Amino acid sequence: MNTITLKNYTFSSKNLTSTLVVLVTVLIFFSLLFLTDTNSIVLSVGLMVTLSMLRVSVVLALILSAIVGGAFSGLSIETVVSEFNNGLGDGAPIALALATLGAFAVALSRTGVAAYISARMLALVGRSDSDRNIEKTKWGIYILLLLISVASGTIVPVHIAFIPLLVPPLLLVFNKMQLDRRIIGCVICFGIVVKYMIFPVGYGAIYLNDILIHSINESGVGLGLNVTRDMAPQALLIPAFGMLVGLLVAIFITYRKKRVYADVPLQTEDLGTEKKPLLPIQKALVILAIVSTLVVQVMTGSMVFGGMVGFSLLALSGVMKWSEQDTIFDSGMRMMAMVGFIMVAAAGFAAVMRATGDVPLLVEQAVALIGESRALAALSMLLVGLIITMGIGSSFSTVPIIAAIFVPMGLAYDFSPMAIIALIGTAGALGDAGSPVSDSTLGPTAGLAVDRQHDHIWDTVVPTFIHFNIPLIIFGWIAAMVL
Incomplete structure (x- = not known):
């Protein structure tokens, strides 16, 4: 197979499609830049995506893009630095x-949960002596990871923290099956995003009720718009179905062929995983810790307090020695440090984007281009939402921003309340699926890249952007038109 190496990246027929799609996406960003009379938001996000694809550090790409976008909008360097620093505090929680x-x-x-799952998977693959059995095991892995991803924000609210613990031990399983890891990234990202789009429990309750519905009602004050909590999951069913279509395309078409990886020894930290069977009282406390973590998060809206309660109850259960608490807590913090650091930088980037004042201007420019067409209005709202949320990378943070703009715009184009929910909810999800700075893409990379055979941009961000963002735009548009 002919290959061309450029900037430490090998282009071949296997990744040519992904490369072309991303190049077209960048072209769209910069085309919008000129069509919208040079908007600094489009410039910043386009630059950030371009730098990330050129393998510039995501944190550095965020900082450089914030400086360029802020300066281009007319802000002084001192103001850009000040806004960026102030925004860092928003990412601290x-x-x-x-x-x-x-x-x-x-x-x-x-x-012993993670070790048990990994051992069972290795045993299943070891007994798989036929292509049929391997295929069954493969689907078992997909379903298991999907269920765990959904449970990580509902039943066992650890969010993406389960990925660096569960996935690395399974890499040998994936290697033996020659399973393309890009599928695994898509499966996990799908579960993480869909869980809060349609399940009003845990993170879904926070996103759908406390953020999406609350923001729409606040923005609809005086405009005659009032939506209820039961409407949100229904409105987002069609966009979520679009994500399912994208996932099936990734599994059955795009990444169906085998991919060879080397069995690289993993440098993992030995935490002395408990080998002894748990006592009945320990099992009860573990269940109580899981339930309490979820309940506290829902009641307080704070993942910090939920995690602290869960950790404290596990400490009391005796699954770890009292003297090991500090070591285990430090290990958990180090495990998530890079993801957290990128999220903090993304918060600073978002603060600079808000300070430019070009978010409302971007919407006004889009309205000027589309005229009176409802179909074009729905499409432009989704594309504007994509640009805004791609840069910030968090649907939870961007929904309040876009709701203040999209609610009056949606009413002006005579969209129904359900259609407005679908447009804003889908626009928010676009920032999680396929963004270089989203925890929904950073999480899978944290688990799949421990042996340095999985690239964050080309093996996680690009596949999730192609298979989730594009269907989200299509099915989000359909939802807006039929609801």
């Missing part, structure tokens, strides 16, 4: 929450 949930996940692993 997210980073602390990830660190706390990482500690809780490491403590939970002391029960």
Whole structure:
């Protein structure tokens, strides 16, 4: 097979499609830049995506893009730096929450759950002496990881902290089956995003009720718009179905062929995972810790307090020695440190974007281009949402921003309340699926790249962007038109 190596990246027929799609996406960003009379938001996000694809550090790409976008909008360098620094504080709760949930996940692993799942998977593959059995095992892996991803924000609220614990031990299983890891990244990302789009439990309750519905009602004050909590999961069913279609395309078409990986020894930390069977009282406390973590998160809206309660109850259960608590907590924090650091930088980037004042301007420019067409209005709202949320990388953070703009715009184009929910909810999800700075893409990379055979941009971000963002735009548009 002919290959061309450029900037440490090998282009071949296997990744040519992904490369072309991303290049077209970048071209769209910069085309919009000129069509919208040079908007600094489009410039910043396009530059950030371009730098990330050129393998510039995501943190550095965020900082450089914030400086360029802020300066281009007319802000002084001093103002850009000040806004960026002030915005870092907005990312601190997210980073602390990830660190706390990482500690809780490491403590939970002391029960032997992760080791048990990995051992069972290795045993299943070892007994698979036919292509049919291997195919069954492969689907078992997909379903298991999907269920765990959904449970990580509902039943066992550890968010993405389970990935660095569960996935690395399974890499040998994937290697033996010659399973393309890009599928695994898509499966996990799908479970992480869909869980809060349609399940009003745990993170879904926070996103659908406390953020999406609350933001729409606040923005609809005086405009005659009032939506209820039961409407959100229904409105987002069609976009979520689009993500399912994208996942099936990834599994059956795009990445169906085998991919060879080397069995590289993993440099993992020995935390002395508990080998002894748990006593009945320990099992009860473990279950109580999981339930309490979920309940506290829902009641307080704080992942930090939920993780702390869960960690404390696990400490009391005796699954770890009292003297090991500090070591385990530090291990969990280190495990999630890089993801948290990128999320903090993304918060600073978002603060600069808000300070430019070009977010409302971007919407006004889009309206000027589309005229009175409802179909084009729906499409432009989704594309504008994609640009805004791709840069920030968090649907939870961007929904309040876009709701203030999209609610009056949606009413002006005579969209129904359900259609407005679908447009804003889908626009928010676009920032999680396929963004270089989203925890929904950073999480899978944290588990799949421990042996340095999985690239964050080309093996996680690009596949999830192609298979989730594109269907989200299509099915989100359909939802807006039929609801």
